[in-house]
Amino acid sequence: MNFPGHPALQEHKVISFEAIRVACKNCTLTALCLPMGLTPEDVDRLDGIVRRNRPLHRGDFLFRAGERFRSLYVVKTGSVKTYAPSPEGGEQVLGFHLPGEIIGLDAIEREFHLCSARVLETAAVCEVPFSRLEELSILVPSLQHQMYRLLSKEIAHDTEMLLLLGKKSAEDRLAAFLLSLSQRLRRRGLSPTDFYLSMSRHEIGNYLSLAVETVSRLFTRFQDEGLLKVDRKHILL
Amino acid sequence: MNFPGHPALQEHKVISFEAIRVACKNCTLTALCLPMGLTPEDVDRLDGIVRRNRPLHRGDFLFRAGERFRSLYVVKTGSVKTYAPSPEGGEQVLGFHLPGEIIGLDAIEREFHLCSARVLETAAVCEVPFSRLEELSILVPSLQHQMYRLLSKEIAHDTEMLLLLGKKSAEDRLAAFLLSLSQRLRRRGLSPTDFYLSMSRHEIGNYLSLAVETVSRLFTRFQDEGLLKVDRKHILL
DNA sequence: ACCTTAACTTGATCCTAGTCAACTTAAAGA
DNA sequence: TCTTTAAGTTGACTAGGATCAAGTTAAGGT
Secondary structure, rough: OOOOOHHHHHHHHHHHHHHOOOOOHOOOOOOOOOOOOOHHHHHHHHHHHHHEEOEOOOOOOOEEEOOOEEEEEEEEEEEEEEEEOOOHHHHHHEEEOOOEEEEOOHHOOOOEEEEEEEEEEEEEEEEEEEEHHHHHHHHHHHHHHHHHHHHHHHHHHHHHHHHHHHOHHHHHHHHHEEEEHHHHHHHOOOOOEEEOOOHHHHHHHHHHHOHHHHHHHHHHHHHHHOOEEEEEEEEOO | OOOOOOOOHHHHHHHHHHHOOOOOOHHHOOOOOOOOOOOHHHHHHHHHHHHHHHHEEEEEEEEEOOOOEEEEEEEEEEEEEEEEEOOOOOEEEEEHHHHHHHHHHHHHOOOEOOOOEEEEEEEEEEEHHHHHHHHHHHHHHHHHHHHHHHHHHHHHHHHHHHHHOOOOOOOHHHHHHHHHHHHHHHHHOOOOOOOHHHHHHHHHHHHOOOOHHHHHHHHHHHHHHOOOOOEOEEOOO
């Protein structure tokens, strides 16, 4: 979410262009991503099937609901949201994805995407054709193991989300959301107490099943209570 | 949920005792469960690692939150609920599991269970030691494929649940819950319009983030509107 | 069959968060 | 730069569902 530096956007873009060619073995996300636990040779083989497209910009689609499922996507920089569009034009936000997170795992079984994925903040994304990943994971047991772990992690994450929405109060939900965000940022080596939100109040509200106005009021209240400082999209816990 | 026949409970038990020894290849759930798409020989190999314990009764635990993860569990008959216990004694119901459904997929990554699984209705359950399943899936590519599908299916299911909870109105939630139940029963060859609920109003409310009283009122209202007939736990759509 | 306890239902009241509306601020485009 | 539009904030009002309370029904145990 807007991490590397809000003001220096041009510089950021240049960095992305360089970073995008980085092989898995040199990628800083290796501990969060597919290569975890693989031998250097196996990482090279994985590297061979990963496609690195050029940076995507706000509003670009990784895929749209209903499209045939072909690849998984890994966020390298920037941020992406997934959401289920409803026929009437509304949408339900399903998740916000930070660097190191994998998108598309829900589509393996159905073979088509049931949600759309859209870039929030200029993002570099690795594309991993699933059929090739599956073939490789037959040959590389530790990759299979890692795949099971990743899929399971996603299930556990969804479960936690259900738990969060189980909490009734709007206050609890927003607090839990901010804390979860903070933890995810820390794991990526970014400040867990000082960050920019890449999503709008509307999107936060939609995600947490709250009205925009409620989200706005809660930010104000939290600030009044001294829990955080908020300036537009800049959050300071 | 209470399917084969509410009144003839003793008969039901006898059937369960017999059914529990049925090998995977003769199991009626084969199309829903792990063996899907496997060759007969591979089903036999899978069969070799599946443990069939004797029937469990209402209130029995498959596992408790915090326990080490060793096995996946497949419901053969009866029903099971999973829930996250909170330290203060409360709990959040995470799911109700019908025959053919697999429990424990969220624990693979963490290697311990973050929820508890408890029998609602006298149940036969297959236990599949995960480490052995993983070994076997290295040797049997189609089993690996099926595992990816199952894990993905679980993610898609959780996603749909998030979507359901995104719907704000209590009415929508209960209706969606009953319809989803109905569909799952149909896929198992049971009546989608005439069934017994194996869970209490309290558990339904907890699952849908509604108060018990609201659930009760909604059942009454739906009946008044002629959408269904409800007698205690017996539902007729 | 009885008693005890838990599950469920129904009614009355309250409160949280949603809705409606007006205004402010910031970003994007000509 | 100015204009236009989208995003965010704040207030007033409302409604849906939670909570509190009391009563009913059914199940489980002896």
